[in-house]
Amino acid sequence: MSCNSTTTDHDFEAQSQKINNFLQNVDHKIVVMSGKGGVGKSTIATNLAVFLSSQGYKVGLLDVDVHGPSVAGLLGLTDLKLNIINNRIQPYSYTDNLKVISIQGLLNHPDEPLIWRGPMKIGIIRQFLGDADWGSLDFLIIDSPPGTGDEPLTVAQTVTDCQAVIVTTPQEISLADVRKSIQFCQKVNMPILGLIENMSGFVCPSCNSLHAIFKSGGGEKLATAVNIPFLGRLPIDPSVVTAGDAGQSIDSLNNPSKEKLQGIVDQIINQLPNKKKGADSTMKIAIPLAGGKLATHFGHCQEFAIMTIDNGNVTKHETLTPPPHAPGVIPNWVADLGCTDILVGGMGEAAQVILKERGVKVSCGAPSDTPENLVALYLRGELVDSGNACDHDAHGHDCGSH
Numbered sequence: 001m002s003c004n005s006t007t008t009d010h011d012f013e014a015q016s017q018k019i020n021n022f023l024q025n026v027d028h029k030i031v032v033m034s035g036k037g038g039v040g041k042s043t044i045a046t047n048l049a050v051f052l053s054s055q056g057y058k059v060g061l062l063d064v065d066v067h068g069p070s071v072a073g074l075l076g077l078t079d080l081k082l083n084i085i086n087n088r089i090q091p092y093s094y095t096d097n098l099k100v101i102s103i104q105g106l107l108n109h110p111d112e113p114l115i116w117r118g119p120m121k122i123g124i125i126r127q128f129l130g131d132a133d134w135g136s137l138d139f140l141i142i143d144s145p146p147g148t149g150d151e152p153l154t155v156a157q158t159v160t161d162c163q164a165v166i167v168t169t170p171q172e173i174s175l176a177d178v179r180k181s182i183q184f185c186q187k188v189n190m191p192i193l194g195l196i197e198n199m200s201g202f203v204c205p206s207c208n209s210l211h212a213i214f215k216s217g218g219g220e221k222l223a224t225a226v227n228i229p230f231l232g233r234l235p236i237d238p239s240v241v242t243a244g245d246a247g248q249s250i251d252s253l254n255n256p257s258k259e260k261l262q263g264i265v266d267q268i269i270n271q272l273p274n275k276k277k278g279a280d281s282t283m284k285i286a287i288p289l290a291g292g293k294l295a296t297h298f299g300h301c302q303e304f305a306i307m308t309i310d311n312g313n314v315t316k317h318e319t320l321t322p323p324p325h326a327p328g329v330i331p332n333w334v335a336d337l338g339c340t341d342i343l344v345g346g347m348g349e350a351a352q353v354i355l356k357e358r359g360v361k362v363s364c365g366a367p368s369d370t371p372e373n374l375v376a377l378y379l380r381g382e383l384v385d386s387g388n389a390c391d392h393d394a395h396g397h398d399c400g401s402h
Contacts, residue, residue: 015126015127015130015131016130018130018131019126019129019130019158022129022130022132022134023129023140023159023161025135025136025137026060026134026136026137026138026139026140027137027138027139028138028139028140028163028272029139029140029142029159029161029162029163030048030139030140030141030142030162030163030164030165030193030268031142031144031152031155031156031159031162031163031164031165031190032044032045032048032141032142032143032144032164032165032167033144033146033152033164033165033166033167033181034146034166034167034168034174034177034178034181035146035147035148035176035177035178035179035180035181035184036146036168036169036173036174036177036178037145037146037147038146039146039167039168039169039174039198039199040167040169040198040199040234041143041144041146041167041198042063042065042070042071042074042143043070043074043198043240043244043250044165044167044196044198044234044261045061045071045141045142045143046061046070046071046074046075046143046249047249047250047261048141048165048261048264048265048268049061049098049100049139049141050075050094050098050249050250051249051250051261051262051265052138052139052141052265052269053094053095053097053098053359054097054356054359054361054362055265055361056097056340056341056359056360056361057097057138057139058097058135058136058137058138058139059097059098059099059137059138059139059140059141060091060098060099060100060101060134060137060139060140060141061094061098061099061100061101061141061143062100062101062102062128062129062140062141062142062143063100063101063102063103063104063143064125064128064142064143064144064145064151064154064155065103065143065144065145065151066103066114066116066121066124066125066145066151067113067114067116067145068145069102069103069104070143071100071102071104071143072092072100072102072104072105073104073244073247074244074247074249075092075094075100075247075249076246076247076248077092077094077100077102077104077105077247078104078110078247079110080092080105081105081106082101082102082105082106085133087131088131088132088133089101089127089128089131089132089133090132090133091132091133091134092105095356095357095359096357096358096359097359099134099135099137101128101132103124118149118150121150121151121154122150122154125151125154125155125158126154126158129158129159140159142155142159142162146177148180148181148184152184153188156185156188156190157188162190163190163191163192163193164181164185164190164191164192164193165192165193165194165195165196165231165268166178166181166182166185166192166194166195166196166228167195167196167198168195168196168197168198168218168219168222169197169198169199169200169218169219170197170199170200170217170218170219171218172218174218175218175219175222178195178219178222179222179226182226182228192228192229193229193231193268193271194223194228194229194230194231194267194268194271195219195222195223195228195229195230195231196219196231196232196233196234196264197217197218197219197220197230197232197233197234198233198234199234199235199236200217200219200233200234200235200236202235202236219233220233229267229271231264231267231268232260232263232264232267233260234257234260234261234264235257235260237257240257282308282309282310283308283309283340283341284306284307284308284309284337284338284339284340284341285306285307285308285309285339285340285341285342285343285375285378286304286305286306286334286337286339286341286342286343286360287304287305287306287307287342287343287344287366287371287374287375288301288303288304288322288342288344289301289302289303289304289305289319289371290302292370293368293369293370294343294344294345294366294367294368294369294371294374295344295345296345296346296368297345297346298330298344298345298346298347298348298351299325299330299347299348299351301322302321303319303320303321303322304319304320304321304322304334305317305318305319305371306318306319306320306337306339307371307375309375309379312379314372314375317371317372320337327350328350328354330351331351331354331355331358331360332354332358334355334360335354335355335358335359335360339360340359340360340361341360341361341362341363341378342355342360342361342362342363343363343366343374343375343378343383344362344363344364344366345364345365345366345367345368346364346365347362347364352364363378363383365383366378366383
């Protein structure tokens with residue numbers, strides 16, 4: 001396939017039809033943008049995609065920052081090439097639920113610059129949309145470069161039902177540029193899902209106190225002033241920087257940044273129609289039990305309650321005995337049952353990794369209660385994932401991989 005040739009009117013129309021066919025199979029399209037560079041936009045776009053995919057949604061992550069692609073590096077994909085089969089781009093399969101495309105995968109060398117004018121950039125974005133094997137998606141997350149130029153304008157004109165998440169830092173010099181992004185969205189009739197204030201204070205790794213080195217609250221004030229939703233604040237967190245440099249997502253951490261980003265994801269989901277996971281509203285929730293109530297330790301439970309939910313109602317309640325303890329067996333057994341969610345008290349990191357890679361959303365820190373009460377709390381959004389691992393790990397028990 002050629003990424004550097006102009007197309008005829010016939011070719012353009014044919015490609016437009018392919019793009020439209022793809023977009024009809026995407027429930028929600030979100031572009032993450034900012035008028036200001038260096039605000040952590042790519043980190044947020046990447047992790048929104050990861051968090052949504054971890055909750056069982058089918059997600060595509062498209063990096064349209066042609067001159068400064070960051071998504072591949074944030075996910076540890078920098079040295080991998082995109083395959084092209086029968087003139088169709090094959091996205092990276094980061095997990096079963098997350099596919100990724102970045103211009104980085106077409107470069108001969110990671111540091112190679114692309115010295116392209118507008119038509120070339122427009123052409124490659126259209127190819128990424130129309131000439132790639134994305135499949136059907138619940139979410140398409142688009143990471144756009146800063147500003148209001150060719151790339152975000154191409155997205156606005158091509159993905160006509162796209163919505164925007166705008167990222168800023170708290171200080172006025174960033175807010176001034178972000179106001180331009182807000183006006184851009186208004187001019188191109190792109191709805192704004194909300195605004196995120198990133199780098200809102202620095203969490204000291206020594207004392208855990210919060211220092212507002214870039215000030216704080218500017219993003220929330222701007223959102224209130226222009227009447228758009230404020231989605232939340234994310235602090236400057238050294239562990240997030242370290243994870244990003246290592247090609248790991250915030251989802252791999254167990255700290256307040258993960259909890260805050262999950263809160264932002266929940267707010268976004270709650271604004272959208274078809275809020276339930278996947279193509280329909282059916283969920284299958286697993287709960288490890290001991291004595292009829294949630295077992296404190298996932299790997300030492302007696303049985304599992306498997307609750308099937310349809311349109312918010314429990315339609316089936318099974319009690320199953322898990323297979324014998326062995327590394328990785330129970331997490332894969334839960335996934336093989338088709339479970340979409342699991343509620344646990346404590347769970348080791350190894351088990352969490354297996355389940356999330358299999359597309360099962362893990363919610364840790366649930367109280368000891370009956371499965372009926374826990375599911376009711378969960379469906380009302382009143383169970384918050386604490387991210388805690390099984391404390392048996394500290395005593396040498398392999399609870400995490402059972």
